[in-house]
Amino acid sequence: MAEFAARNRLPYRSYPLGSDEAAHVASSCGTAPLEPVVVFGRDVVVSDPTPEKVARLLGLDQDVPEDEAFDVLIVGAGPAGVSAGVYAGAEGLRALVVDETAIGGQAGTSSRIENYMGFPTGISGADLVWRGEVQAMKFGTRFVMPRRIESLDQLDNGAFCATFANGRRVLAASVVVATGVQYRRLPIARLAEFEGTGIYYAATENEARFCRDTEVLVIGGGNSAGQAAMFLSRTARHVRLLVRGDTLASSMSSYLSSRLEADPAITIEYGTHAVELHGGDRLEAVTIRNGDGDRTVASCAVFVMVGAAPNTGWLSELVALDGKGFVLTGEAAGAMSPFATSCAGIYAVGDVRAGSVKRVSSSVGEGSVVISNVWEHVRGVNRA
Known part of the structure; x- marks a missing residue:
């Protein structure tokens, strides 16, 4: 809650x-x-x-009339989905944006994004996407949450019917999949037991309050892990960043890795991973392993930011996926548009799309560009 x-x-x-x-x-x-x-x-x-x-x-969870029809249903309210909502509304399309939790998606858990053009001092992911939501609403785009789509079916006329977890349905001439990804869980005993009481998958003010004047561990080598380490270093006594590889050069922006290396409150341990969790009702210590062997570090919080699994289970096999579950688009899906999937009328943007760059700015760009494809599709459906 x-x-x-x-x-x-x-x-x-x-x-x-x-x-x-x-x-x-x-x-x-x-x-x-x-x-x-x-x-x-x-x-x-x-x-x-x-x-x-x-x-x-x-008043956040507003009812959508049963079988109400939209030009485009946008699933996911991260940077890509909200950007699509802005441009769909600006083009006069009846658009509905749905998210299971909140506006912001994965980016909403980022404490500070410093390489997004136009914000030289940085901006939190939540603030950036919230501004997009207000802008989209100005153009008439509707948002509902928390609302999870259970399944998606294609009707005989080519339109789509989305069924929510509460049983209600909406109709749409087209669908934009912007569900992003979620961090993978580590194969460590007792991980689920400590989730919420020591194991976290986001670094926001809500989690940081448990870390004041303590030592915390961040697991991962990407930008999200780096941003989390920088943010937590403001409140924690010390932050230990565990990286499986021997460098950050291939997975993290240079400006961010340079700051991490220069911060005395942060230690980067390469070739290191967590192997065991200790504690009673809450996490108390973690055993970590590297080339020198095992050692146990006292810590009340571990932030897991490794790998990503796409949220595509609800697509009901309507579109082609790659071996990891990401949505295939463009030539890989036999489509002309770089964002079109193997099913006409369904598009994918942002991190859920196979081959995406996994950056906020690229997700925003994809969300804006895909609407031109959606508009052409909807116009063709209406003409037919």
């Missing part, structure tokens, strides 16, 4: 279960002291809270 609130820019205050503050709030609200609840104002208490319940209470 805290992650949902933070990702959606909702002001909130949270108290760990079992703390004196949580007990006081529970007593004043007449709720059980060791059960999670969400409290609004003085008299609204949501027991067994879920993002969907809170979103509906705040």
